[in-house]
Amino acid sequence: MLQLKKVHHIAIICSNYERSKKFYTEILGLQIIREVYREERDSYKLDLAIGDNYVIELFSFPNPPKRTSRPEACGLRHLAFEVEDIQETHNLCIKNNIKAETIRIDKFTNKKFFFSNDPDNLPIEFYEK
Structure with missing residues (x-):
C-alpha cells in the first residue's frame, strides 16, 4: 500500500x-x-x-478544450473549501456577482453548504466548518 x-x-x-x-x-x-x-x-x-x-x-x-458536461462528467466533480461562516460566504458571492445556489444542509453531517462556480464553470462547494 x-x-x-x-x-x-x-x-x-x-x-x-x-x-x-x-x-x-x-x-x-x-x-x-x-x-x-x-x-x-x-x-x-x-x-x-x-x-x-x-x-x-x-x-x-x-x-483549452471546454469541460465535457456538468455536473456528472467522469473526472473531478468539484472543489470544496471549508469556511467559518457559510451565510457570510454566500452573501459575499452574491455581492461579487457570483451565482450561488441556495444554502443546504448535509443530511449526514448536519453542516451547511452551497455550490457555486469558478469563471470556467468548475463547480466550487463552500462547506461550513
Missing part, C-alpha cells in the same frame, strides 16, 4: 487567466506563492495557497 501524506495540490486550467486569477485571489482570497510565464508554452502557472498550505496550480493555455 502507498504511504500518502496529504493532497499536495490541485491543478486547474482556465480559459481566461486574468479573470481566473482575480477570482481565486481577490474573491476566494488565496495567496500567490509564485507566478511564472512560460514563453515556450504561451502559458502562465500561478501557485496559490490557503494560509501556509499550497493548494492550487492555476494554468493558462491557448484555446
Whole structure:
C-alpha cells in the first residue's frame, strides 16, 4: 500500500487567466506563492495557497478544450473549501456577482453548504466548518 501524506495540490486550467486569477485571489482570497510565464508554452502557472498550505496550480493555455458536461462528467466533480461562516460566504458571492445556489444542509453531517462556480464553470462547494 502507498504511504500518502496529504493532497499536495490541485491543478486547474482556465480559459481566461486574468479573470481566473482575480477570482481565486481577490474573491476566494488565496495567496500567490509564485507566478511564472512560460514563453515556450504561451502559458502562465500561478501557485496559490490557503494560509501556509499550497493548494492550487492555476494554468493558462491557448484555446483549452471546454469541460465535457456538468455536473456528472467522469473526472473531478468539484472543489470544496471549508469556511467559518457559510451565510457570510454566500452573501459575499452574491455581492461579487457570483451565482450561488441556495444554502443546504448535509443530511449526514448536519453542516451547511452551497455550490457555486469558478469563471470556467468548475463547480466550487463552500462547506461550513
